[in-house]
Amino acid sequence: MATPQPPPPQQQPGGPPGDSYFTESRKGEINELRNLLRGFATERDPMRKRDIIKKVLAYMTLGIDVSRLFTEMMLAIETRDLVIKKMIYLYLTNYARTHPELAQMCTNTLTKDCANDDPMVRGLALRALCGLNLPQMVEYISEPLRRSLSDGHAYVRKTAVMGVLKLYHLDRETFESCGFVDILYDMLRDPDASVVVNCVICLNEVMQKSPAGGMTINRAIMLHLLNRIHEFNEFAQVQILELVPRYIPANEEEGYQIMNLLDPVLSTSGSGAVMATVRAFLSLADQVVGDDEHKLQMKRQIVERVKPSLVTQISSGSSEMMYTLLKHVETLAEACPGVFDDEYRQFYVRYNEPTHVKYLKLAVLPRLANPDTAPDIVSELAECVHDSNVKMSRLAVRSMARIACGGTGGPGAAEAIARRLLELLDLNVEHVSSEAASALTLIVRKHPTLKPMVAPPLTRSLKYITEPSGRASVLYLLGDCGDIVPAAPYALEKLIDSYDRLEDAGVKLALLTTTMKLFLQQNRAPEVQRMLGRLLAKACDDVSSQDLHDRALQYYRLLRNTDLHTLQTTIPQLKANYIPEHVPFAEEDDSARQKLLMEEFNTLSVLYGKPSVHFIAPEYQVKYVKMPAEHPLSPGAPPAQQLETSVPHQEQPIGASAPAYADVDLLGFGDGPSPSHTPSVTQSISSLSLNPSVNLSGDDYQSRWEGISDNDAHVSAIPMGMNSITTDSVEAALASVHVRTIASGELPTEFKFFLYAQESTSGMLFLIQGNIEKQSAEPLMIATIKVTGDMASSELINQLISTMTTALQ
DSSP states (O other): OOOOOOOOOOOOTTSOTTSOSOOHHHHHHHHHHHHHHHTTTTOOOHHHHHHHHHHHHHHHHTTOOOGGGHHHHHHHTOOSOHHHHHHHHHHHHHHHHHOHHHHHHHHHHHHHHTTOSSHHHHHHHHHHHHTTOOGGGHHHHHHHHHHHTTOSSHHHHHHHHHHHHHHHHHOHHHHHHTTHHHHHHHGGGOSSHHHHHHHHHHHHHHTTTSTTSSOOOOHHHHHHHHHTGGGSOHHHHHHHHTTGGGBOOSSHHHHHHHHHHHGGGGGSSOHHHHHHHHHHHHHHHHHHOOSHHHHHHHHHHHHHHHHHHHHHHHHHSOHHHHHHHHHHHHHHHHHSTTTTGGGGGGGSOOTTSOHHHHHHHHHHGGGGOOTTTHHHHHHHHHHHHTOSOHHHHHHHHHHHHHHHHHTOSOTTHHHHHHHHHHHHHTSOOHHHHHHHHHHHHHHHHHOGGGHHHHSTTHHHHHHHOOSHHHHHHHHHHHHHSGGGOTTHHHHHHHHHHTGGGOOOHHHHHHHHHHHHHHHHSTTTHHHHHHHHHHHHHHHHTOOSOHHHHHHHHHHHHHHHHSOHHHHHHHOGGGSOOOOOTTSOOGGGOOHHHHHHHHHTTTSHHHHHTSOGGGTSOGGGOOOOOOBOSSOTTSTTOOOGGGGOOSOOGGGOOTTSOTHHHHTSOTTOSSSSOOTTSOOOOOSOOOOOOBOTTOOOOHHHHHHHHHTSOGGGOEEEEEEOOOSSOOHHHHHHHHHTTTOEEEEEEEOSSEEEEEEEEEBTTTOOEEEEEEEEESSOSSOEEEEEEEEOSSOOOHHHHHHHHHHHHHHTO
C-alpha cells in the first residue's frame, strides 16, 4: 500500500514559500491528525489505523515538527498490531533525541512492553528503549537489558546484546559496574548463531582500546566458533573469520585442523566470506610453518585452492565487487607468481565493463605472462592500444613494456614487443608514440642488444613527438644509441637552436645529458663541441629549473678543469645505466609494501595499495595482538595454572590487560577454570618505577627508535587537562614524573615531542613520540611508545600512560 503523502507547502500571498512550516493550512492538517489519533482507539479498520500512523511518519520524514502529537501517539501504542507498534517506536526514538523531555513520558510504556508476552514486542521495545540515547535513561535501561540477555527467544537476546553496546557508549561506568563483559563471554555458547555473532561484535568494540585490540580469544573459544561456522550467514562468518589471524595455533596439527574446518567456506557464494577465509589461511600459513620456502609453498597451495572460487566470482559479480576482487587477485599474483597464469583469458578486457575495471585488468595481465601465455597477452594488449580511451591506450603500452622488462615472456619476447612498439612509435598518434618511446627506453635499459633495432627511427620520431615525456625518452635513446645513429648530433642541434622555445625542464635535462654523452663518445667530440658550448651557455643562465642549472654548471666545470680523454674513461654516470634482466627497476621494487599489504589482506589497504598507517590517523589505529602469547599446548610451555597471572575475573576492569580472559575457560570446555571460578593470582604484576637520573643522547635515541619495528609500537591517546598548552608547560609537567624530553617543537598545526623514560628495576627504556593538535576541541596527546630490550608487559605500558595522563591534567 502506498504511503499517503502530505500536500506540498502553500505559498503565502506577498511572501516567499516556506517562511514557516506551520502556516494556517499546516496547523489545520496537524489538528486533523490529532483528531484522527484521538479516535484511534475506536477505529475498527486495522488498515485505516496504519494509514493514520503512516501519515504522521510521512510528515516527520519531511522535517515537519509533529512532536505536538506525542501524547496522542503514546496512547495509540496500546495495540496488538506489531506494524503500528514498530512505527510508533520509530516516532518515539526520533523525538526523544530532539525533545528529551518527552522521553520521560514513554519510559513506563517501553519498560512495560519489554515484559510483553510477544517476543517481537519485547525485542522492539528494548531496541527503542536503548535507542533513546539519553543519559537520564540509563537507570531504566540496565535492568531490562540484564533480563533480556537471558530471554527465552533468540530475537530478544540478539537485540539485548546490541543494547549492551549502546549502553557502553552511553555510560561506561554503569556498563562496567553491571559486569556485562562476563555475561557476553558466557553467551558465546548461545544456541542461536545470530546471538553469538552479536556477542563477538560487541566484545570487539567494547575491548577495542584494550592492549589486545579486541575481544580476548583462546583455544576453546576459537574451536567452538569455527565448529559452528556453517550456522552463520555471510556477514556473521566474516566477523568470526576475522578472529583467526589473531589466534596462534599450538602446533602445525592444530593449524591444519583449523584449515579443514574453514575449507567448506571457500565453496560458498559470498565473496566476503571467501576473502576472509583466504586471509585466515594466509595467516595460519605464517603461524604454523617456520621456514620461508615452506611458507611460500603453502601459500601457493592456498591460492591454488581458492583460485576457482575467485575467478568465478570475478566473472559473475557486479563491477564494484569485480574491482575489489581484482585488486586482491593482483596482490596474490604478485605474492605467488604463476598461480593465475592458466586463467589469463578471464582477465581480458570486455567492451561493456566500466573503465576502472578495464584499467585494473590491464595492470593484472602482465603478472600472468609466461612463455606460453605471453604471445596471446601481448596481442590482446596491442588491440587495447587502439582504444579511444587515451588512458587505457597508455596503460596497454606500459603493460607490454612490463612483460618485456620482467623477463617472464620467455626467449624472444622482448624483441617481439620492441618491434610492436617501434610500429606504434610511427603510428602518428601523439599519446601512443609518446608512451611507446618511454617503453622502449625501459626495454633498452634491460636489453641493450636491441639498440640496433631501436636506433633507426629515433631521429625522425624526434620531429613529430611533442609530449615532454616522450620527447625526453627519445633524447635518452639518442644518447644511448649515438654511436650507431650518424645523424644524432644534427637532430639535437635543431633543438639546441630552439632552446628558448622549450618549456619542459625534463626535456631540457635530457637534451643536456644526451649532448654531453655524444661529446664524450669516441670520434664525436668535433661534431658536438660547438653546439655543446651554446647549450651550456644557455643552460647555465636558465633559472627556470634549479636541477638544470646545477647540472649545467657541473658539466661546464668538468670540461674546463679536466681533459677529454680523462672524462671519457672516468665518468660512469654519463654511460648507459643497464639493469640486469632479473633485477627490477628501483621504482618497481615494492617488496616491503607487498609484505605489509599481505599482512592487511582483505582490508582497504589492498584497494588503496598502501598500508593503513598512511590513511588512518594514529588515534584510530587498532593494533591487534596475536594470542595466546604462550599457548598451553605448545611444547615446553608452563602448565596452565602457571599462566594465570591476571586479576580475579569478576573484578577485571574494561580496557585492562588482555590476559584477564585469555587463560580462563570461558566456554567450559576443560581448558581451564570455569567462568564462575576465580583464578588464583600466582604472579603479581610489578608496578612502574621510573629512574629520575636517566640520560640519553639524541643519536642514541634515534638509533634505538629505528631499531624497533613500528608493528611493536603501542599507540595511545592521552587527554590533556592543562589550561594553556605550550612546549615548556608540557615538558615541565612530564619532567615532574621523570619522563624526559630530548627534543620538542611547535609546528603550525601541532606540538611535537620526543620523550623517553627508564624503568628503574629492569632498566627498560620507553621511547615516546607525542603529537598534540592545536585546533582540537578536546586536546589529546597521541603517544607512540616503543620499548627497548625485553618487551615490557602491557600493564607496565598502561601504568606509564596513566602516569603521563596524571601529569598532564
